[in-house]
Amino acid sequence: MATVLLLRHGRTTSNAAGILAGHQPTELDDVGRAQARRAGERLAGIPLAAVVSSPLIRCRQTLAEALPAVTPAVDERFTECGYGDWTGKELAKLAKDPLWKVVQAHPSAVTFPGGESMAAMAARAVAAVREWDATVNAERGPxxxxxxxxxxxxxxxxxxxxxxxxLDQFQRLMADPASITAIRYTATRPFVVRLNDSGADLTSLIPPKKTRKRRTAATSDSDAAVGGGDTGGKI
Structure with missing residues (x-):
């Protein structure tokens, strides 16, 4: 089967401000645009059989910077989780909501008030990537x-x-802004070939200094940032 390169959008103004953007039309900031261009440099020379995007502008801007000669297909199933009433709120404040602990420990049970369940988000996304992969495989080969x-x-x-x-284990995973994760699907099992690969220098693993001005979304080092967040990795 074919191989999908999952590209997360570059850093947005909401990521930088610690806001859960959800379906809001938040755009890339200057760092995010640079991240997207660097992702494009990494993708240069790779013969891509298809390019598909979430409909949200931050993903379309990422592809415009990374692959300016390509007009991507748009699939609603790749859009962000519908966070409902959580949309547009500060992650630091959301971390005090009782639902936050459920999102961390038992996300498969979470339905965001006025929004989507995480299980529904996962189901549509997995269906989309498998359907697209099967189509690419059928048209362009394994x-x-x-x-x-x-x-x-x-x-x-x-x-x-x-x-x-x-799904309750997915908070153990990371997907940094503009990172690439590669999955090769086969008849019997998928192979995760790359995970959260941004090509960054290893100094990006040094945790950023925490200040009152730059509060993280989590109340402890064990919490995952809802929406993916911005880990502070260097370009």
Whole structure:
């Protein structure tokens, strides 16, 4: 079967501000545009059989920077999770909501108030990536590569499925802005070939200094940022 390159959008103004963007039309900031261009440099020379995008502008801007000569197909199933009433709120404040602990420990049980369930998000995303992969494989053969540009939680859900993990384990995964995760699907099992690969220098693993101005979304080091967040990795 073919290989999908899951590209997360570059950093947005909401990521930088610690806001859960959800379906809001938040755009890339200057760092995000640079991240997207660097992703494009990494993709240069790869013969892509298809390029698919979430409909949200931050993904379309990422592809415009990374692959300016390509007009991507748009698939609603790759859009961000519908966070409902959580949309547009500060992650630091959301971390105090009782639902936050459920999102961390038991996401398969979570339906965001006024929004979507995480299980529904995962189901639509996995169905989309498998359907697109089967189509690419049928049209271009098992050696074909294609790109899907999406969002942190969506990519994590797809990776969890590929690894055979329950959705409740997907918070153990990371998908940094403009990172690439590669999954090769076969008749019997998927292979996760690359995971959260941004080509970054290893100094990006040094945790950023925490200040009052730059509060993280989590109340502890064990919490995952809903929506994927911005880990502070260097360009």
């Amino acid at each position: 050696d074909a590569l294609w790109v899907a540009c999406s969002h942190g939680d969506v990519i994590k859900a797809i990776v969890a499925d590929a690894l055979g993990l329950h």
